[in-house]
Amino acid sequence: MRVNADSTLFDRLVSVRAIYWVVTVALGAAVLNGGCRRATPNQVVVYTSVDQVFSEPVFRTFERRGTQIRSLFDTEETKSTGVLNRLLTEAPNPQADVFWSGDPMRALVLVEKGLVERYIAPNASAIPEQFRAADGAWTGFAARARVILVNRNRVATGDAPRSIRDLASPQFKGQCAMANPLYGTTTMHVAALFAAWGDADAKAFLQAVKSNGVRIASSNGEVKRLVASGEAAIGLTDTDDAHEALEAKAPVDVVWPDQEGLGTLVMPTVVVLVKGGPHPDAGRRLIDFLLSAEVERRMAEKAAHMPLRGDVTVPGVRRIAEVRAMQVDYQRVAAEMQRIQPWLRDWVGL
Amino acid sequence: MRVAGGRAESLSLAAAGAVVALLVVVPLVAVATRADTSSLGVLTQGRAWVLLGRSIVLATSVTVGALVIGIPCGAVFARARVPALRSLFALHLAPVFLPPFFAALGWFHLFGARASGSSVLFSPAGAWAVLTFAFAPIVTGLTAIGIRALDPSLEEAARLVARPWRVVTRILVPAAGRQIAIGGLIVFALTLGELGAPMFLRVDVYPAAVFARLGGMDLQLGEAAVLSLPIVALAALLVAGEARLFGRSHAGALTLRDRARESLDLGPGAHALAIAAALVSMTPLLVLAGHGMREVGRVGEWLGSSIANGLLASLATATVATLGGLGLGHALGRGRWMARIVTTALLFGFFVPSAVLGVGIVAAWNRPSTEVVYGSAGILVLAFLARYSWLSIRVIAAFVAQRSSTYEEAAAVAGAGYFRRLARVVAPMERRGLVLAFGLTLVFCLRDLETAVLLYPPGGEPLTVRIFTLEANGPTRVVAALAVVHVAVTLAALLVVGWGFRGSRA
Secondary structure: OOOOOOOOHHHHHOOHHHHHHHHHHHHHHHHHHHHHHHHOOOEEEEEEOOOHHHHHHHHHHHHOOOOEEEEEEOOOOOOOOOHHHHHHHOOOOOOOOEEEEOOHHHHHHHHHOOOEEOOOOHHHHHOOHHHEOOOOOOEEEEEEEEEEEEEOOOOOHHHOOOOHHHHHOHHHOOOEEEEOOOOHHHHHHHHHHHHHHOHHHHHHHHHHHHHOOOEEEOOHHHHHHHHHHOOOOEEEEEHHHHHHHHHOOOOEEEEOOOOOOOOEOEEEEEEEEEOOOOOHHHHHHHHHHHOOHHHHHHHHHHHOOEOOOOOOOOOOOOOHHHOOEOOOOHHHHHHHHHHOHHHHHHHHOO | OOOOOHHHHHHHHHHHHHHHHHHHHHHHHHHHOOOOHHHHHHHHOHHHHHHHHHHHHHHHHHHHHHHHHHHHHHHHHHHEOOOOHHHHHHHHHHHHHOOHHHHHHHHHHHHHOOHHHHHHHOOHHHHHHHHHHHHHHHHHHHHHHHHHOOOHHHHHHHHHHOOHHHHHHHHHHHHOHHHHHHHHHHHHHHHHHOOHHHHHOOOOOHHHHHHHHHHOOOOOHHHHHHHHHHHHHHHHHHHHHHHHHHOOOOOOOOOOOOOOOOOEOOOHHHHHHHHHHHHHHHHHHHHHHHHHHHHHHHHHHHHOOHHHHHHHHHHHHHHHHHHHHHHHHHHHHOOOHHHHHHHHHHHHHHHOOHHHHHHHHHHHHOOHHHHHHHOOOHHHHHHHHHHHHHHHHHHHHHHHHHOOOHHHHHHHHOOOOHHHHHHHHHHHHOHHHHHHHHHHHHHHHHHOOOOHHHHOOOOOOOHHHHHHHHOOOOOHHHHHHHHHHHHHHHHHHHHHHHHHHHHHHO
């Protein structure tokens, strides 16, 4: 296009030639952005459902050791389609090297479908046996637990719940909150109850909770907010959310439920090596780093995750030995989780 | 005389059709093939229809609310004599360019932290209010465009015998009826597909039922595909409605004639309305800004490369959509049937739930042979093109349809081929349309959350996604500050496009 003397700067900017160069540069940059990264050997691709606010600083520390990390975040709170389903959809052509799951269940789904490469990290031996697979299919560390958050202004100390069953108690009718059990750690908690109590008892309990007017929140973080603000008297949530409420000086107490009976559900975060990932060696290096005492300590300090290693102690954070943990066969709970999904969708109304 | 398209145009349209098939049809077929007969059972369950009914009620009520707010606001912003009218208009339009989830976050910081406010906000009424205020500016903008596109002589004749408000209600608004109806259709479609804001506000909507099959522990692609069918059927109805409204003429659809004319004195109420409209639009954004102000210094820690990621993918998409839209929009504006088919396919890309389209794109494009695309920002560009290129084509078509084909005929007689006419005649004459198409596509890509969150390459998330994932357990003030940064980036992009638009009038 010819530009005459009267043409504005804009005329020049939108000339066909300019558009051509914009296209060329933009597309070239986009392609190089991906292509070069893919070709770089000293990098690792990690998918994680551990909250970005906690996991990203860990990745940055690892990067300072010389391996670039390309990360894909998702949390159970965000309800995005989820890294698990992306990993499943990508299975014919894996993109990730490592999956760091916020709970054992998602990782076990990958194990069950044969999508993980077995790897026994040298420092995995410091993790108790019940939190790792003997064959190296998965390794747990930095655990969370399911706790009941209680608003002190609404519940007297002596009236505080002691068991998960108190969510169905008339004492708390219309005053309880829990996250949507279709997503995140609440799914695992419900599945663990199905595994422990059997279908009939677990379904009766959940129906009783529903009849008791439980408020279904969009996430565990939302449960924390509801209890902290006093909109709900009690709520079922994770230790990291409870920790945030305590850090914010909210008027809340944390109850570790069923310490005299069933025990509290403990959920390690779990790391697996993805089978057929593009950078397996770097993936192994990242797993070694994640299973180090340094990372467990950091996760305990920043997110109140319970250290599973015996050599990590952080003031104010319970260690696994100090808790009566629910006896859980994670493999069975993973199977239960998938089995009960249609029933849960009915229960939620979706 | 109609300029013959010729073989080159037919081949180009066929090629465009093939590209659109790759972008939209193949992914949707990839999802549909996962549906077996057992998946169909999900549609026999009453709760699916209850949710669909609830979503239709929400979409209808939001559309009504947006029309009630948008029509008078559009009239005022188009024709009233009000100080700082353009600035107030720009402020009122701001929410259009942001995901409604951000607005919900802003209203939450204002009301939701208190128990009393929370009970209203976290309810169907709260969702209605948030979405109505977020989408009403779409109706405002299209109403204003419609009114401004009206032949001034009609208005001048009316002013001789009627008071200003009567001119507005009896002449201007009815004359902009087509644009208003299109605005209503867009608001209806956007509300029907919206997931983030209702989910945040704990309101169950139909897309959540689709999403529960994709985001839960058991991936139920078949059921998700089957549940998408009613949405596709609704989309087809909307497509038919859109075709009926626009027809072939596209008359005044998106043009800005902007011929000088005297503003109307609509009284002090008009000023109050303009200020109120700007305030309501800006309130959630200002609240976010206030909330995040103390953490602005920490924003750098959490931004990463997200701004560049989003801008790169959005710029590339807008550029390709505008260039491709030139050919397709031209053909559509000139009434070519092939262009109508291709554009209809793209409209499905715009309406189908992004989760379904996204899963289909993964299934279709994650292959070793397409690694360079799937493993890069290229996959975002493809997804954005599938979703938003309909907008650019429609805009360009409206501009082309407004102009006589005389110049093209003359060029054809002089021996200029199809591509030469496009490059040397159509493109220079429709620069304003190209810039507007580029700008609209750019901002829709920048505001996108639900498509990008499914497909972004590792390490390549745009800012909207980063804000969304950090919202869970992230420092709330930092999240608010990031949202403000996103607003600033979008407004900067808009300013550049606006500057270009002004330049193109010269």
